Amino acid sequence: MKNPGNKPRAGAVRKTRKGPQVGSGGQGRQALEGKKPTPKAEDRPYHPAGKRKAAQERFVAAGGRGQKPGSSGGAPQQPNSRPRSRNKTSDESEVVTGRNSVVEALRARIPATALYVASRIEVDDRVKEALNLANHRGIPVLEVMRPELDRLAGFDSVHQGLALKVPPYEYEHPTELLDKVISRGQKPLFVALDGITDPRNLGAIIRSVAAFGGQGVIVPQRRSVGLTASAWKTSAGAAARTPVAMAANLTQTLKAFQERGVFVLGLDGGGDISLPSIELAREPVLLVVGSEGKGLSRLVTETCDAVVSIPISAATESLNAGIAVSVALYEISKRRAK
Numbered sequence: 001m002k003n004p005g006n007k008p009r010a011g012a013v014r015k016t017r018k019g020p021q022v023g024s025g026g027q028g029r030q031a032l033e034g035k036k037p038t039p040k041a042e043d044r045p046y047h048p049a050g051k052r053k054a055a056q057e058r059f060v061a062a063g064g065r066g067q068k069p070g071s072s073g074g075a076p077q078q079p080n081s082r083p084r085s086r087n088k089t090s091d092e093s094e095v096v097t098g099r100n101s102v103v104e105a106l107r108a109r110i111p112a113t114a115l116y117v118a119s120r121i122e123v124d125d126r127v128k129e130a131l132n133l134a135n136h137r138g139i140p141v142l143e144v145m146r147p148e149l150d151r152l153a154g155f156d157s158v159h160q161g162l163a164l165k166v167p168p169y170e171y172e173h174p175t176e177l178l179d180k181v182i183s184r185g186q187k188p189l190f191v192a193l194d195g196i197t198d199p200r201n202l203g204a205i206i207r208s209v210a211a212f213g214g215q216g217v218i219v220p221q222r223r224s225v226g227l228t229a230s231a232w233k234t235s236a237g238a239a240a241r242t243p244v245a246m247a248a249n250l251t252q253t254l255k256a257f258q259e260r261g262v263f264v265l266g267l268d269g270g271g272d273i274s275l276p277s278i279e280l281a282r283e284p285v286l287l288v289v290g291s292e293g294k295g296l297s298r299l300v301t302e303t304c305d306a307v308v309s310i311p312i313s314a315a316t317e318s319l320n321a322g323i324a325v326s327v328a329l330y331e332i333s334k335r336r337a338k
Helices: 027-033 048-061 099-109 125-137 145-155 174-183 200-212 229-234 252-257 299-303 321-337
Strands: 014-015 017-022 094-097 115-118 139-146 162-166 189-194 215-218 244-247 263-267 287-288 304-309
Touching: 014 321, 017 139, 048 252, 094 125, 094 145, 099 125, 099 162, 115 125, 125 139, 125 162, 139 145, 139 244, 145 162, 162 229, 174 200, 174 215, 174 252, 189 252, 189 321, 200 215, 200 229, 200 321, 215 252, 244 252, 252 287, 252 299, 263 299
Parallel strands: 115 139, 189 215, 189 287, 215 244, 263 287, 263 304
Antiparallel strands: 014 017, 094 162, 115 162
């Protein structure tokens, strides 16, 4: 005997060509009715219009002059650990190559263990200054044959007859570096890298930051280039004057900067704001740039207050990351000068 509790209710069965089927009980009709109107674009927090509205509200709340960095309530967050150097399996020292890079590193009094000079090197003013600085600081000067210097510097490196052996780079902590800038009464201007692995791009970005009045560069701890000898070389010595900080979590670091009144601007070809029309250039700014191929990651894009694009010819697909940063920093510095 069948259990009467399992019998379908009267009228719930409809006959079709495929045989009797149990109805939905009105659930399909309710689903078609809808729940509520779709929110406006500016009311959606992850929509570009919503992020522009939030950034504009912050801008207006600060009186149009930008919130005073470090004035947010509560104790400042320290989301990152203090990464100082990347793990290496062999000799942890780096070799800075090139005459300009070596001289700048010696001028900045970066700790060094040896200065290598190629035998029969053509002596110019930079070589003389490097030798004088090394002798003054008591750094051993070793004359080596060019094949040995090629091996030390790496066969793909142009050493110009000079190489300086230095300990692993001591990375700054991002928020501590921001505190130093604020304490000096400067308006923050930083550049963060998202997924850039070419050391030459890092070196070019460091050089641009130094040229246009920036105070530092931030690199993620993972999936990113570090300050290698190639980056030192490309920076033309600017790495000795411009600090590089390492973030254990880039997204959390961006949020920590925002809490201190710094506007985070992403730089991407598909940005919703054109660089010449940006209004936040005169505010404290952290500019984030992604790789030439993949661009900014999703989490970083969602965290940015605005995503800015550089107008270029349609015949050119994209700009190199180092060139894009140079153009953006020039525009920001020009607006600040006004």
